[in-house]
Amino acid sequence: MGIYEILFRFAASSGAYMGDPGTHPWAQGFPLTDRLPEGPDLPGSVAIDATDRMYPKADGQPALREAIAAYYQRFYGARIGADNVAVFAGGRPAIFAILAFLRDEVRVAIEETEYTPYYDLLQILGREPKLIASNAGNRFRPGLADHPRGDQTLLIKSNPCNPTGVVTQGEDLAALVRHYSQPGKAALIDEAYEFFADPEPVSALAHIEAIDDTDLFVVGAATKGLQVPGMRIGWVVAAQRNIELFRNYSSFGMGGVSRASQRYVTELLEPDRVALARRAVGKFYNEQRQRYGEGLERLGFELYSGTGGFYHWGRVPGGITADALNERLFQKQAGILPGRLCDMARRGEAGPMGCMARFSFGPLHADSLESDLALLKSCLD
Numbered sequence: 001m002g003i004y005e006i007l008f009r010f011a012a013s014s015g016a017y018m019g020d021p022g023t024h025p026w027a028q029g030f031p032l033t034d035r036l037p038e039g040p041d042l043p044g045s046v047a048i049d050a051t052d053r054m055y056p057k058a059d060g061q062p063a064l065r066e067a068i069a070a071y072y073q074r075f076y077g078a079r080i081g082a083d084n085v086a087v088f089a090g091g092r093p094a095i096f097a098i099l100a101f102l103r104d105e106v107r108v109a110i111e112e113t114e115y116t117p118y119y120d121l122l123q124i125l126g127r128e129p130k131l132i133a134s135n136a137g138n139r140f141r142p143g144l145a146d147h148p149r150g151d152q153t154l155l156i157k158s159n160p161c162n163p164t165g166v167v168t169q170g171e172d173l174a175a176l177v178r179h180y181s182q183p184g185k186a187a188l189i190d191e192a193y194e195f196f197a198d199p200e201p202v203s204a205l206a207h208i209e210a211i212d213d214t215d216l217f218v219v220g221a222a223t224k225g226l227q228v229p230g231m232r233i234g235w236v237v238a239a240q241r242n243i244e245l246f247r248n249y250s251s252f253g254m255g256g257v258s259r260a261s262q263r264y265v266t267e268l269l270e271p272d273r274v275a276l277a278r279r280a281v282g283k284f285y286n287e288q289r290q291r292y293g294e295g296l297e298r299l300g301f302e303l304y305s306g307t308g309g310f311y312h313w314g315r316v317p318g319g320i321t322a323d324a325l326n327e328r329l330f331q332k333q334a335g336i337l338p339g340r341l342c343d344m345a346r347r348g349e350a351g352p353m354g355c356m357a358r359f360s361f362g363p364l365h366a367d368s369l370e371s372d373l374a375l376l377k378s379c380l381d
């Protein structure tokens, strides 16, 4: 049940909902939803007319699909068109659709330390994944050499990785794309944190030569980088024949996605605006990563964080588990995500991730650093 387990325990223990004013939502994965320093404005309304009250198209409105394709063409030189894009109500529904239609014989490979909901999805879909070592032993930085060999394999990978923030980029990402572009291989590359990478945003689409010849699925979302989790817009970029599957699925299982939300996000993707957003998000969160990293290390956290995302990933000081730390934090309206929930083998509090924690600085303004660290310190002493 992942993060919701923590939210419910937090509510039971503190009487508040994490994210409410006065709480310290360090467990949660949402970004700031107001304007960032040097960033563009976020529109306060969206105009809709009678056409917008009609059913949406199953695979997304043409204007949004065009805007997404144009975005990847402009920033990554991607060789794709609007026919390679399907729109979903957020990143998770996109991920669910990809996994739900996987053929039975395809084996799933996933890093040992990954985004919490992947575990639940794989369980519910009856998939037993092959784990790729990602632990303190390799500093949570597995390489292609650690991946399973053999055909009929689909890799699931968040990049930048949630929870570790490790980014696969440059030649490593190109090699990963080449490997999983081969016949018999497939990959779901989840780029929810595309904008949050130092020194610059990163996408596998920069390296995909001919997407129609592959079973690569690049998942994006307006949730984090565009700062609108409430709009519920995500997308998949894939071969046209796979996009057609999603269109059929939408027509019998989803009914498309809110036209108002699609209009809103189409505006956010206006080329000059999105260029500004990428710069502002990168600058603000790269600085926050640096500042919180130094602060957490001063408190004794042993950090393994990479250079992406808006999380720090590390070992809780003092030999206590992340759950024990949370019990103390809940009393002060705060909480972190225990590492055991990112363990794709779910070995529990006594397992290798029991003392690991994910600290989110996604929802935090720049001025709360000192008070955040003081509060955390008071629960470690």
Ligand SMILES: Cc1ncc(COP(=O)(O)O)c(C=O)c1O
Pocket (backbone or CB within 6 Å): 029, 089, 090, 091, 092, 093, 115, 158, 162, 190, 192, 221, 222, 223, 229, 233, 234
């Ligand atoms: C790795 C990763 N993928 C995808 C998502 C998609 O989120 P949503 O379904 O809210 O768009 C998230 C959000 O937490 C995430 O962390």
